[in-house]
Amino acid sequence: MTDSPWWKKSTVYQVYPRSFCDSNGDGIGDLPGILCHLDHIQRLGADVIWLNPIYASPNDDNGYDISDYRAIMPEFGTMADFDALLREAHRRGIRILMDLVVNHTSDEHPWFREARKGKDNPFRDYYIWREGKNGGPPNNWGSAFGGPAWAQTEEGGEYYLHLFSPKQPDLNWDNPAVRREVHSLMRFWLDKGVDGFRMDVINYISKDPALPDGPLKGRWGDFAPFCVNGPRLHEYLREMRREVLRPYRVMTVGETPGVTVRDACLITSPDRGELDMVFQFEHMSLDEGERGKWCLDPIPLPALKETLSRWQTGLHGKGWNSLYWNNHDQPRIVSRLGDDSSEEKRTASAKMLGALLHMMQGTPFVYQGEELGMTNTPLPGIGDYRDIDTLNAWREWTLEGRLSPEEMLRLIRRRSRDNARTPMQWTGETHAGFTSGVPWLPVNPNHVFLNAARQIDDPDSVFSFYRKLICLRRTLEIVTEGDYRLLLEDHPLLFAYERRWRGEVLTVLCSFSSSLLAEPAAAPLLRGRELLCNYPPAEDPLVFRPYEARILLSGDTAAE
Ligand code: NOJ
Numbered sequence: 001m002t003d004s005p006w007w008k009k010s011t012v013y014q015v016y017p018r019s020f021c022d023s024n025g026d027g028i029g030d031l032p033g034i035l036c037h038l039d040h041i042q043r044l045g046a047d048v049i050w051l052n053p054i055y056a057s058p059n060d061d062n063g064y065d066i067s068d069y070r071a072i073m074p075e076f077g078t079m080a081d082f083d084a085l086l087r088e089a090h091r092r093g094i095r096i097l098m099d100l101v102v103n104h105t106s107d108e109h110p111w112f113r114e115a116r117k118g119k120d121n122p123f124r125d126y127y128i129w130r131e132g133k134n135g136g137p138p139n140n141w142g143s144a145f146g147g148p149a150w151a152q153t154e155e156g157g158e159y160y161l162h163l164f165s166p167k168q169p170d171l172n173w174d175n176p177a178v179r180r181e182v183h184s185l186m187r188f189w190l191d192k193g194v195d196g197f198r199m200d201v202i203n204y205i206s207k208d209p210a211l212p213d214g215p216l217k218g219r220w221g222d223f224a225p226f227c228v229n230g231p232r233l234h235e236y237l238r239e240m241r242r243e244v245l246r247p248y249r250v251m252t253v254g255e256t257p258g259v260t261v262r263d264a265c266l267i268t269s270p271d272r273g274e275l276d277m278v279f280q281f282e283h284m285s286l287d288e289g290e291r292g293k294w295c296l297d298p299i300p301l302p303a304l305k306e307t308l309s310r311w312q313t314g315l316h317g318k319g320w321n322s323l324y325w326n327n328h329d330q331p332r333i334v335s336r337l338g339d340d341s342s343e344e345k346r347t348a349s350a351k352m353l354g355a356l357l358h359m360m361q362g363t364p365f366v367y368q369g370e371e372l373g374m375t376n377t378p379l380p381g382i383g384d385y386r387d388i389d390t391l392n393a394w395r396e397w398t399l400e401g402r403l404s405p406e407e408m409l410r411l412i413r414r415r416s417r418d419n420a421r422t423p424m425q426w427t428g429e430t431h432a433g434f435t436s437g438v439p440w441l442p443v444n445p446n447h448v449f450l451n452a453a454r455q456i457d458d459p460d461s462v463f464s465f466y467r468k469l470i471c472l473r474r475t476l477e478i479v480t481e482g483d484y485r486l487l488l489e490d491h492p493l494l495f496a497y498e499r500r501w502r503g504e505v506l507t508v509l510c511s512f513s514s515s516l517l518a519e520p521a522a523a524p525l526l527r528g529r530e531l532l533c534n535y536p537p538a539e540d541p542l543v544f545r546p547y548e549a550r551i552l553l554s555g556d557t558a559a560e
């Protein structure tokens with residue numbers, strides 16, 4: 001298919017620069033550190049890198065609070081370092097996506113510094129201001145990081161909206177000047193040669209201008225009905241495509257919490273001219289409970305099967321899926337859905353989860369360390385955590401006595417975003433070869449045996465398995481193009497599906513059992529040639545070993 005966009009066959013590798021590799025010993029990862037490790041990414045076979053924000057930022061939310069969209073965060077290096085990274089990545093055939101964070105800026109951005117000066121300031125309308133009500137904020141919304149979604153710059157003054165921290169004021173996209181600024185900063189990076197954008201909470205940019213109270217969710221009202229997929233979202237995305245993106249051969253992926261399959265079809269349908277793909281959150285929310293993500297419930301397999309299958313069939317032929325298990329906001333998947341209780345189980349389940357995801361239709365995203373099967377890192381005490389969301393939740397739940405500190409720490413160790421942010425494990429040496437200084441966040445002690453150096457040349461490692469998966473995607477058209485059907489729908493421990501394309505059938509069978517699983521019902525599915533398995537050849541093909549994954553390819557007998 002010559003007219004198929006390049007990103008359909010790509011695999012994206014997500015780099016969290018702060019935790020990837022520190023080249024100058026200050027304990028913080030940086031751009032030269034990424035340059036040093038392009039070999040690793042190339043060897044894995046990923047052909048696109050998504051960089052989390054690298055712009056100037058006071059780091060209230062690790063770079064998601066930007067104070068200058070055209071400058072590099074000094075801790076990460078210089079613009080010359082960025083240019084060198086882009087050049088070298090391109091030389092190796094690796095593309096680079098930037099993180100576009102334009103739902104909000106930092107409160108230290110010059111626009112906000114001006115806007116806060118008063119109602120008559122020309123930048124005032126770059127943000128969303130309202131008078132308070134009854135001695136309090138204009139409405140009952142809570143912010144995504146806890147507490148109210150409104151703050152004042154001076155007592156008695158107007159309130160500004162911040163759906164995240166008070167240091168992340170929301171931009172007013174209904175102001176055409178704001179949209180022009182965003183278009184212009186996008187062009188700045190595109191003209192440098194970047195290959196696209198991951199767009200932070202992009203479906204929050206259009207708010208219902210009435211800003212009504214939201215339904216109560218705990219203490220605060222929920223902003224979602226009035227800010228998520230708001231009234232002018234599609235208009236703004238189409239405008240962005242028309243005004244900025246159209247002439248460039250780039251890729252766009254929107255981070256879109258709360259999207260349904262229907263919304264995603266609207267956003268990613270190629271003839272509507274919006275985005276190429278979105279990150280949906282349904283499969284990542286299946287283990288949420290009454291306290292949102294702060295609970296210990298597992299992801300239930302039947303719900304996971306139903307959800308991922310619905311997204312596969314729902315977008316087929318209409319839009320395009322992104323595929324992910326991990327990112328900088330999620331705990332490590334092998335500790336969450338796999339099994340990190342022993343080395344054998346960790347390795348087997350990490351590979352199985354990779355196989356399950358990478359053979360689906362969509363563009364896979366691998367988060368740094370996932371290709372090694374990196375696990376959660378239960379840090380010793382709350383003082384070791386750095387993530388604003390975790391620290392706010394700690395305050396909210398423990399200081400008000402709703403949970404004991406021990407209970408909350410247990411939840412944090414399982415669900416904190418810092419689980420994904422501990423430094424990349426390159427070697428078994430001090431600080432995992434991440435830094436010669438003191439790492440900004442502790443390194444997982446398991447780096448002594450779980451590290452890249454041990455895995456790269458080991459044909460049985462998680463790394464080698466991921467490498468094979470990425471290679472299969474690139475070589476087999478059926479992985480990109482085939483349709484999808486869930487098999488053994490009601491099976492409590494097997495997630496099985498098939499893909500069909502031009503007379504071929506690709507079958508994927510994944511066991512979620514931690515022990516041997518004899519399954520005669522799988523017999524009719526074991527057709528064709530085995531392309532990949534995370535175990536040596538089986539003595540009895542109807543017995544699945546713990547977390548076994550098998551990928552098979554055959555001719556389509558039904559079609560013959
Ligand atoms: C989503 C990002 O992935 C997350 O890390 C950040 O805190 C929020 N958006 C706010 O920008």
